[in-house]
Amino acid sequence: MNFELVGHLIRLRYKLLWARTRSRNGRIALFIVGYLIFVLVLVLLGAGGLGAALVAVESGKALLVARIVLASLFLEMMLATVIMGFGLNAMFSDAELRRYPVGAIDRRVTRHLVALIDPFWFLGFALEAGLVLGLYLLGAGFLGVGLIAVVLLFVTNYLAARVFGVLVDRMMQQKIGSLLLMAAIFLVALGAGQVPLLLKRDPAAAAQAVRFLRFTPPFGAAAAITRSGFEAASGVVVVLCWLVALAAALVALERRPAQRQKLPTTAISFDSFYDRVGARFGGEDGPLVAHWLRFYTRNTRFRTLGLLSLPILGFLAYTMGRPHGPFGKLHGPFDSLFVAALGVFPLVGFLAPARFTVNQFGYVGGGFRRYFLLPTDAAAALRTGNYASILTGASMIVLAAIAWTVLAPGPWDGRMLFMLMASGIAGLFLFHGLGLWTSILGPRRGNYNQALGNDASVAGNVVLIGGAFGCVLAPHFLARFAPAWVSPDRWWIAAIPVALTLLFYVFSLRAASALFRQRHEQLMAVVEGRG
Amino acid sequence: MDAFRISNLVKKYGSVVAVDDLSLAVPSGSMFGFLGPNGSGKSTTIGCLTGLLDPTAGAIEILGQPFDTNSIGLKRRMGVMPETLGLFEPLYAHEFLAFVGRMFGLDEATTRTRVSELLQALELTDSSKTLAEYSTGMRKRVAFAAAVIHSPEILFLDEPFESIDPAGVALMKQWLRRFTAQGRTVFITSHVLETVERLCDAVAIITRPGKLVWQGDISVLARDGAIAFDGQEFRALEPLFLHLTGQRYADLNWL
Numbered sequence: 001m002n003f004e005l006v007g008h009l010i011r012l013r014y015k016l017l018w019a020r021t022r023s024r025n026g027r028i029a030l031f032i033v034g035y036l037i038f039v040l041v042l043v044l045l046g047a048g049g050l051g052a053a054l055v056a057v058e059s060g061k062a063l064l065v066a067r068i069v070l071a072s073l074f075l076e077m078m079l080a081t082v083i084m085g086f087g088l089n090a091m092f093s094d095a096e097l098r099r100y101p102v103g104a105i106d107r108r109v110t111r112h113l114v115a116l117i118d119p120f121w122f123l124g125f126a127l128e129a130g131l132v133l134g135l136y137l138l139g140a141g142f143l144g145v146g147l148i149a150v151v152l153l154f155v156t157n158y159l160a161a162r163v164f165g166v167l168v169d170r171m172m173q174q175k176i177g178s179l180l181l182m183a184a185i186f187l188v189a190l191g192a193g194q195v196p197l198l199l200k201r202d203p204a205a206a207a208q209a210v211r212f213l214r215f216t217p218p219f220g221a222a223a224a225i226t227r228s229g230f231e232a233a234s235g236v237v238v239v240l241c242w243l244v245a246l247a248a249a250l251v252a253l254e255r256r257p258a259q260r261q262k263l264p265t266t267a268i269s270f271d272s273f274y275d276r277v278g279a280r281f282g283g284e285d286g287p288l289v290a291h292w293l294r295f296y297t298r299n300t301r302f303r304t305l306g307l308l309s310l311p312i313l314g315f316l317a318y319t320m321g322r323p324h325g326p327f328g329k330l331h332g333p334f335d336s337l338f339v340a341a342l343g344v345f346p347l348v349g350f351l352a353p354a355r356f357t358v359n360q361f362g363y364v365g366g367g368f369r370r371y372f373l374l375p376t377d378a379a380a381a382l383r384t385g386n387y388a389s390i391l392t393g394a395s396m397i398v399l400a401a402i403a404w405t406v407l408a409p410g411p412w413d414g415r416m417l418f419m420l421m422a423s424g425i426a427g428l429f430l431f432h433g434l435g436l437w438t439s440i441l442g443p444r445r446g447n448y449n450q451a452l453g454n455d456a457s458v459a460g461n462v463v464l465i466g467g468a469f470g471c472v473l474a475p476h477f478l479a480r481f482a483p484a485w486v487s488p489d490r491w492w493i494a495a496i497p498v499a500l501t502l503l504f505y506v507f508s509l510r511a512a513s514a515l516f517r518q519r520h521e522q523l524m525a526v527v528e529g530r531g
Numbered sequence: 532m533d534a535f536r537i538s539n540l541v542k543k544y545g546s547v548v549a550v551d552d553l554s555l556a557v558p559s560g561s562m563f564g565f566l567g568p569n570g571s572g573k574s575t576t577i578g579c580l581t582g583l584l585d586p587t588a589g590a591i592e593i594l595g596q597p598f599d600t601n602s603i604g605l606k607r608r609m610g611v612m613p614e615t616l617g618l619f620e621p622l623y624a625h626e627f628l629a630f631v632g633r634m635f636g637l638d639e640a641t642t643r644t645r646v647s648e649l650l651q652a653l654e655l656t657d658s659s660k661t662l663a664e665y666s667t668g669m670r671k672r673v674a675f676a677a678a679v680i681h682s683p684e685i686l687f688l689d690e691p692f693e694s695i696d697p698a699g700v701a702l703m704k705q706w707l708r709r710f711t712a713q714g715r716t717v718f719i720t721s722h723v724l725e726t727v728e729r730l731c732d733a734v735a736i737i738t739r740p741g742k743l744v745w746q747g748d749i750s751v752l753a754r755d756g757a758i759a760f761d762g763q764e765f766r767a768l769e770p771l772f773l774h775l776t777g778q779r780y781a782d783l784n785w786l
């Protein structure tokens with residue numbers, strides 16, 4: 001291994017990051033503010049870990065609390081990497097690194113170190129380290145072993161996320177793979193509903209399950225943190241085994257190059273579903289809408305998220321909508337699952353195309369200038385891309401409504417369905433209106449084929465993350481402080497956000513089109529890679 | 532009549548002047564070469580002429596009408612092959628060309644026939660590869676096909692021949708000759724001076740930053756004649772070009 005070169009390359013990544021920050025004046029301030037907030041959050045999370053340790057010791061259930069904290073953190077970090085693409089930016093591709101005189105192992109280590117040294121993973125690590133420290137201070141754990149276990153867990157978490165991402169991405173590129181994946185998701189979605197029933201009927205099965213779970217990384221780490229002697233050592237060994245296995249799986253996956261399914265060489269087909277959908281938008285915009293639909297739906301990342309978003313959001317609604325969960329107290333007389341679903345529905349129509357919606361032109365590359373050579377209002381490209389994204393989002397909302405009707409427990413209530421749909425549609429308009437603005441004001445050149453990682457701009461991420469958190473949390477607090485907004489008895493109130501967001505959307509469409517014509521040269525420079 | 536006329540065109544990128552007070556008139560039906568060293572402002576001029584860039588100052592008139600970025604009617608009568616090609620990489624060639632055809636108002640049946648014929652003629656029949664997977668020369672052919680699919684009245688081609696193989700160049704030249712024979716206009720930038728010399732009737736030469744230094748008829752060269760300039764006689768385009776743009780010698784002793 002050539003450590004010096006690897007070090008240079010890792011520093012180069014941060015130099016590039018800094019160069020991008022420096023290119024505009026206000027960004028430095030933003031950077032510093034962001035950094036301060038990051039440190040603050042780290043401290044908070046560390047304190048949260050300490051608090052958890054306190055609870056663990058006081059309740060006398062250190063192992064149980066550690067298991068729950070570590071396992072939910074592990075899963076949440078995985079989810080966040082899939083939904084938002086956090087923590088998987090490798091920055092350099094293997095092909096790019098081949099330009100430098102470094103060997104295959106060095107290249108692999110560089111890429112993964114760059115991705116691992118990401119603020120996102122430190123957030124989780126802060127919480128875990130806080131937990132270890134707390135347990136140690138309260139005399140219920142060992143610092144050395146605990147820290148080792150947590151560091152191993154942190155790397156394992158990264159590797160698991162990466163392996164999962166690569167695996168899903170590879171499957172999505174093959175017809176059979178996507179079918180298998182779809183079937184698996186379907187089974188998991190149906191099965192997840194059955195698990196609590198099964199456990200209730202057969203308590204012995206729960207004990208059996210825990211015995212199995214001991215061999216998962218978070219449970220292993222929990223044992224290492226809270227136990228001593230043989231138990232602690234075997235906990236560390238469990239995590240270590242996972243780490244080695246996942247690393248090996250990752251290397252194996254990366255060695256096998258992705259194979260895109262090829263079209264048969266003959267027959268060129270012109271007639272397509274997209275063209276027929278586009279035709280509904282009339283002769284002017286029709287071909288452009290079809291073009292954008294094709295552009296989105298051909299993208300593996302879009303397809304993956306389209307497939308995963310419903311189960312993931314269903315899971316999110318389920319965890320946030322437990323009557324005895326952290327938000328349960330806020331729900332008062334309302335059905336907890338329904339309140340949580342109200343917050344999740346706005347994301348349904350947005351998650352799959354999100355990366356494109358907030359950065360409309362970031363992935364068209366050199367094709368950007370083509371829009372100005374076509375005999376049409378240039379802003380039509382902006383509008384139609386947004387329409388196409390809305391179309392895909394709207395179909396996801398329909399699917400989600402069907403899923404709710406089929407899967408939600410309790411008697412069917414048309415008012416609830418109306419409110420959920422309204423919430424989804426309001427989210428659709430809100431996010432797409434905001435996306436028009438971030439596409440023009442915060443563009444960023446991205447890689448169409450990049451399957452993992454978050455490559456939205458600062459503005460795009462503010463809309464994405466801020467919007468997602470806002471929407472998901474809002475109904476819980478509304479249920480407590482403004483119950484009329486979530487009450488099925490006043491279902492018609494749900495039409496108000498739809499009307500307001502529609503207004504905002506129409507306004508944005510007009511104003512952003514004018515702004516787009518004005519700023520198209522700056523956009524061209526960024527999007528085509530000269531900004 | 533002039534196919535287009537530029538008067539006192541200025542284009543600045545921030546404080547960088549890329550085109551400085553350029554005036555040029557190109558007659559209809561001509562094959563016009565637009566020459567200059569790297570970075571002299573050729574692509575920038577074509578950008579202003581085709582609606583990619585907003586001129587900082589000056590006026591452009593195309594086919595007798597004033598032109599700006601929003602001249603949709605005029606754009607429909609122009610074909611453009613931009614320097615960076617302007618392709619959508621994830622698409623297949625036929626999808627891309629069909630999209631462009633439809634945008635230029637061709638009906639579905641016409642689009643289909645023309646796309647198939649263009650792909651056949653330009654030997655782009657490998658439909659298993661996306662544009663991103665095509666070679667540079669193949670991508671150039673696709674961009675050329677997109678420029679001509681709606682049979683425009685004026686063609687703007689920014690370095691069309693570079694990195695296309697000789698057979699492709701020969702085919703394109705043949706098409707372009709027929710194109711101008713019908714009274715339509717071709718405006719080409721190129722570095723391949725021999726090709727320009729044999730193909731074009733007239734050229735304009737500019738130097739950095741976007742200053743016109745010579746414009747004239749070069750058909751005499753094809754008839755073994757000479758162009759007189761600065762008291763010298765030039766029998767080919769290359770010496771004239773080098774005389775105008777300045778020959779540079781630099782000696783790197785390690786090379």
Ligand SMILES: Nc1ncnc2c1ncn2[C@@H]1O[C@H](COP(=O)(O)OP(=O)(O)O)[C@@H](O)[C@H]1O
Pocket residue numbers: 525530544547548549567568569570571572573574575576
């Ligand atoms: N987007 C841009 N931003 C800033 N400067 C540019 C940009 N595009 C071109 N230039 C500058 O304008 C000048 C002319 O460029 P260009 O028109 O591409 O030249 P040519 O096509 O003749 O090689 C060059 O000095 C170049 O650096």
Ligand SMILES: [Mg+2]
Pocket residue numbers: 573574575614689
């Ligand atoms: Mg150029």
